Amino acid sequence: MPVIHKKLLVSRDAYETRVAVLENSSLAEFYYERADQDRTTGNIYKGRVMSIVPGIEAAFVDIGLPRNAFLYVTDVAQVRDEFELLAHAHGSGQDEEEAHDDDERVSLPPVSIQDVLKEGQEILVQMQKEPIGAKGCRVSTNITLPGRYLVLLPVTRHVGISRRIEDEAERARLLELVAGLVPAGMGAIVRTAGAGMARDAFASDIEYLSAEWEKIVAVGEAAGAPALVHQEVGLVQRMVRDALTDEVGEIIVDHPDTHRELCDYLARMIPRLAARVVLYSQHQPLFRRMGIETEISNLRNRKVWLNCGGYVVIDETEALTAIDVNTGRYVGKHNLEETVFHTNMEAAVEIARQLRLRDIGGIIIIDFIDMKSESNQQMLLSRLKEELRRDRARTNVLDMTQLGLVQMTRKRVRKSLYKSMMQPCPYCKKEGSILSLETMVVKVMRRIAELCAESPLERIHMEVHPRVASKINEEYSHQLAELEERYKVEVKVLANPELHFEEIEQPQESGAEAARDGADRS
Template identity: 40%
Template sequence: MNQEIVINVSEYETRVAILEDGKLMELMVERPENQKIVGDIYKGVVKSIFPGMQAAFVDVGLEKNCFLHVSDMGDFSESARQMFDLDEGGEEEEPRKRRKGGFPRIEQLLTKEQEILVEVTREAIGTKGPRVTTQVTLPGRYVVLMPGQRHVGTSKKIDDWQEKKRLKKILRELRDGEYGLIARTVGAGRNAKEFKGDIKNLLKEWERIQKLARHKKGPFLLHKDVDLVGSMIRDLLTPEVEGIVVDNKDQYKRIMGYLKEVAPQMRSKVRLYQERIPLFDAMGIESEIEKMFSRKIWLKKGGYIVIDQTEALVTIDVNTGRFVGKQSQEDTIFQTNVEAAREVARQVRLRDIGGLIIVDFIDMAYRENERRLYEEFKNAFKRDRAKNAFAQVSEFGLMEMTREKVGPSLIHSLSEPCPTCDGSGRVLSKETTALKIERWFKRAKAVSDERDYRLVINPVLSELMLSKEENRLRDLNKQLRLNIELVTDRNIQPYEYKVLSVAENREITERFKA
């Protein structure tokens, strides 16, 4: 599998695309107004306790209080065992005594206004605030540090049991305090010296956090996890990554500096993109992103899938469409289902869909084909970084799966409720539309000598483009050396725009769309 990381940086947005064999599989977007908080560590204050829910709400200084369930306060192995292979070894500390059938009651563990250390494990979604845990972890390049634990383990994505055994031996020998260690996937093949350096840095950071926690009153941010680019390089840069392409000089220098310290042999894989055509356009990524907003996705052989997302679950319908096949009807249906299974996996990863997902495959006559389809579907998610679980095809031809949800889906992050249908549908957010306009003019500048344009947008969008804090239109004109005249029109939707050529005196919006 040929993997490539492509990074596009602008003043108002950073985008990271992951390509596998040249195909867009994942897209992460970070903007100043919605920076990720998963991995951040806070000194929080317990504001309310609900015995009926066995949960508490913790104020960490964010807009909404954070949700803390009693299961996120128990022995680390309860949550970690799903992701890591942990030693049982008899060397762990005595597990906390539990009431019959579960965890201690939360009202026995917490009191109102109590200050506690928590780490964010899930972003705020809709009306729900972030989710937190008291089981703090610090990820490094090769290892995860678990303060207060004594477990030693490895990532479940490391398949070789002999390598697992070797890594656990190294970590047991290096551990010399009240903390646990997990070897990350990228740690496979690394030696004790490399792990030792990583652990030393993490222990130093943990010492800093503890010192800050002793002197600061909650709510207070104790540790900010690295940003999107930093986390991608730390977590995803493995030997199988063929290359990293970035279009920003500062980020390029930052990546090269980081690799100089942790993986100097990989610096040759990093390339600074400086061509006129925007990076995501040159690599065919922008057009794939545009398709992501469509409900209907066509398959290469003529079939198609339809994706519908609700608050409770996501449904995906599979249809044969124009595909008639050359053999039996059963074979045609099976081929369509297999192709759809692979595309469903891609779309789920690309859109970062989490929670319950139900796929309505086309009914097949033979159980053996259903079994084969199930295996194909599971295999298609093999490279997915999110935790997932699958159920066999039901008698109604439905396949259910769950996928870890750590934040709102990408579609929801880039859109907002439709004002026309009162929220039953979604449209591009004003921020997303403004960035699409910016990319339109960058495309035009790369291939055209024309300088004078007329941009027609809704007055609501013009407020964003012309705000006193950041006059985007002025900045765009200055950056690209263009003369863009802004015209407002209430008849155009806030998520739409038109571009007119002054020289040709006609609309040319479609000319430079992705």
């Protein structure tokens, strides 16, 4: 693969923390975490088994959330641990980047859920997948504690190596090294970042994570079920822990507190990378300065144009995501097969990029343009698989069907970016989508803050849809008062029932030219 130069951008304000990954100056990944948003994936809970359902070999566990969590029999540590011991006895075992990836169902011994769990039983479980749509969250008793170089498995006796580490000699070295370090009764998975690392790096991870596990056990023993006993770290620390590699040449942070915390963390954990953290202090907002704000806004669009003039259409449904490829304006230079092949190859690159950017998971069906040449079909599949190798999420691409469709899966642990930012459109009987209320509130508040910082105005009045105005004035009055005090400006958010839900209007009398954001009328 070509050399990739990465940058990590971290932008934080009173409403959101946003992280963008740039690869060769192109936006490759985007994540956000709202200040009032509860983190759940990776959390560890003390739960109570509420019901056993033998027909689906699963249990429902009360962990204190509105809906009971779903626990499948193969996600029970006792079952998994016995399987691991059996596998090791026959010289096999799973080697995965993240422990026990549940996108691939392994063949475990036939054990009934009734044999391992009882109603009323209290157990420690970890959130694997957030609630999505009508589905509740999915949990596992196979607890995993991620570190920088390995993932500790405190209740599973298994040692494995990331599949992305392909050198057999290095795999053997790491397996022997880590197997000799993990405490009795525990296991570990060496992460991709662990390739080439010495004993001290793994020993440090194990020491820290083992201490964390002792705290979790102590809290769990003292707490009554249901209860949260351990919360996963925030977005910035997760990204640094999971995504920071030597390819990342610069980490640009626009918030002094986050900059200091990140420098301290790297100084302790990865000293050689600490000098790459830069505090951004220019007047223009970081994401706008780097030219990615518009690109982030475009992630809601179904249609994505290709450089050649073709385009892809991405439709997310409850069951799967369908992606259609079209030649569009591209007419080629020689013949139809060449035109189609060129469009498909460019689409494969963009589709892999969009899956990462939009964090689309589950079943994905891609309808490439039909090609007669089998060699062209194989080159297309190879290109798609090659591009997906950059993806940190687990992907699996199947061969092309007789209908010319490519079926693939991508690990899903949370809502996609589109589903988390959007809501059904009330204007077109929910056939389309508009920005969610929370997304609109953050958009308006960020716009007000930017105007306060950019312009010496006496007053800033914003007119928005009544639902947006109501939420801001009821729940964000403290932040508005802080802006007024800091910039000595009068700030008012006014309801205008004539505005579309996504429109923001700034009347001229507020001291600046009228500004109006066009609405996407679904």
